Structures are given as C-alpha cells and as structure tokens.
Amino acid sequence: MSQHGPSRPRTIHEPVSIAIVASLYNNTYVQGLLDAGCEEINEIAPNASITVYRVPGAFEIPVCAEMVLRHSLPDVLIAFGVIIRGATEHGDLVGASVTDALQRMAVAHCTPVVHEVLLVSSEEQARERCLGESINRGTEAGRVAVQMISLFNKMRASFAGETGLEDA
Numbered sequence: 025m026s027q028h029g030p031s032r033p034r035t036i037h038e039p040v041s042i043a044i045v046a047s048l049y050n051n052t053y054v055q056g057l058l059d060a061g062c063e064e065i066n067e068i069a070p071n072a073s074i075t076v077y078r079v080p081g082a083f084e085i086p087v088c089a090e091m092v093l094r095h096s097l098p099d100v101l102i103a104f105g106v107i108i109r110g111a112t113e114h115g116d117l118v119g120a121s122v123t124d125a126l127q128r129m130a131v132a133h134c135t136p137v138v139h140e141v142l143l144v145s146s147e148e149q150a151r152e153r154c155l156g157e158s159i160n161r162g163t164e165a166g167r168v169a170v171q172m173i174s175l176f177n178k179m180r181a182s183f184a185g186e187t188g189l190e191d192a
Contacts, residue, residue, distance in 0.1 A: 029164040032068060033171045039071045040173050043098035045089045047105035047141075049081040053154035057104045057140055057162035064166030069173070082107050082141050083118050086125035093133045099176070100169045104162065105141035106150050119143035136172035140165040 042065060046058050058076065065072050075096070079088045082105035089101055103126055109115045122141050130137035140161050144150045153161045 029159065029161075030167045030171060032064075032167055033174060034068075036069050036170060036174060037071055038177075039073065040069055040100075041096070041098040042069075042072050042074045042100055042102065042169055042173075043089075043092045043096060044074060044076045044102045044104060045085050045092065046076060046078055046103075047080070047082045047085060048078050050106040050108060050150065053106040053142075053150045054104050056154035056160065057106070057142075057165065060160040060162030061102060061104065061140075061166040061169075062162075064163045065169065068167070068170050081105070081118075082122050085122055085141060086129065089126065089137065090129055093129055093135055093137075098135070099173045100136045100138060102138040102165050102169055103141050104165070106154060107141065107143045108147060108150060109143065109145050115143060136169070136176065138165045138168050138172070 044058065044061065047054050062074055065074060077088050077092060079085055085103050085105055089103060092098065092101060105122070107115045107119050119141065123139060126137050126139050142150070142153055142161060144153065153159060
C-alpha cells in the first residue's frame with residue numbers, strides 16, 4: 025500500500041461547488057472519509073460550497089452521482105464508500121461496477137469525479153484508510169478535488185486564450 029498521497033495544493037479562495045455522494049453502508053468508515061475530506065476542503069478551499077448526498081450503499085452511488093452531475097453542475101464530485109470483501113465475489117462485482125460507472129460519467133460530463141469507493145479485504149484495512157491520520161483517503165480525496173478544480177480552471181482559461189498551463 026502506498027503511503028505517498030497527493031500533496032496539499034495551494035489554497036483557492038474563489039467560490040467553488042463540491043458535491044459528495046457517500047454511502048451509509050459501513051458508515052463508521054465512510055463517515056471517517058467524509059469528515060476528513062470536508063475538513064481538508066475547508067482548509068484549502070475556504071469558500072467552497074459542499075453538498076453531501078447520502079445513499080444506502082456503494083451500488084447506489086453512481087445513480088445519485090449522475091443525477092447530481094446532470095442537475096447541479098458541481099465543479100467536482102467526490103464519491104465515498106467502503107466495500108469489505110466477504111466470502112463471495114459480490115464486493116468485487118459492486119466495486120468494479122461502481123468504478124466503471126464513475127469513470128464513464130466523469131468523461132461524459134467532463135467533470136472531475138474523485139473515486140474513493142474503497143474495496144478492502146478486512147476491517148483493519150478499512151480502519152487504516154478511513155480512520156487513520158497518516159493515510160486517510162478522505163483527506164487525499166479533498167486534496168485531489170481541489171487540485172482538479174484548479175487544473176480545470178487553468179485549462180478553461182488557457183482554452184479561452186487567457187493564460188498557459190505552466191502552473192497546473
């Protein structure tokens with residue numbers, strides 16, 4: 025497991041819209057991701073408007089995310105969920121389905137979708153990634169979200185002929 029996540033980006037002060045779709049299943053772990061992600065966003069994007077949508081489980085994340093992307097047009101969407109592998113392949117199937125759906129909608133809507141629907145093998149792995157301070161994936165998701173907002177803003181400006189992408 026990599027211990028090197030994304031570094032903290034520069035603070036952005038412009039108003040931005042961030043949507044988060046988070047599963048209620050395995051809520052202790054998902055809440056850890058959500059809390060850490062929101063805390064990080066509030067630190068590095070203090071004027072961000074964060075809207076959280078809670079869904080029953082990971083499988084429901086894509087349909088809610090699609091609805092959000094179609095109707096509220098956020099600058100970025102973060103998906104939080106935790107799938108713990110069991111005795112069958114159900115978790116792997118759900119994980120693959122969610123991953124594929126999130127990637128497809130990011131491309132279709134040309135909107136960054138930060139994928140933090142974790143597929144883990146044990147509760148210990150879930151604790152490390154969701155409740156730990158050193159590698160909390162929620163913190164990483166917050167950083168990636170802000171990095172992608174900054175990158176997309178620079179790209180839009182560049183495409184409009186205003187500036188280059190040197191600092192992207």
